[in-house]
Amino acid sequence: MTATATKSTGRSKARSSASTTKSENLGAEIAALREEVAAVTDRLSKVAGAGVREAKQRGDESAMALQKTSDQLIDDLTRQLNEIEVKAGTAVRQHPIQALGIAAGIGFLAAILMRR
Structure with missing residues (x-):
């Protein structure tokens, strides 16, 4: 072999080993x-799971507060309706004629509205 051929072969081997090293580095x-x-x-999946648990807990707390x-x-409302019932009963006992007139008027209006 000549000196030129030996240099050329040495360069090819160097290029080949450099190329192999680059490929290995790239693979790594x-x-x-x-x-x-x-x-x-x-x-991310752990964070998302924690977020879901926290949202569920907050939802449960909100549902309990809403209930x-x-x-x-x-x-x-029940207390207020009971108070209204007592007041209405007292008013009817104190003014029976007026209560009868009011009841008749409400019945008359209801009948007119139902005919339409």
């Missing part, structure tokens, strides 16, 4: 990226 970087993506995906509020409103 891709593997590292895959691991990082898997770690990020795992972390408590509605129970209080129902109790208040």
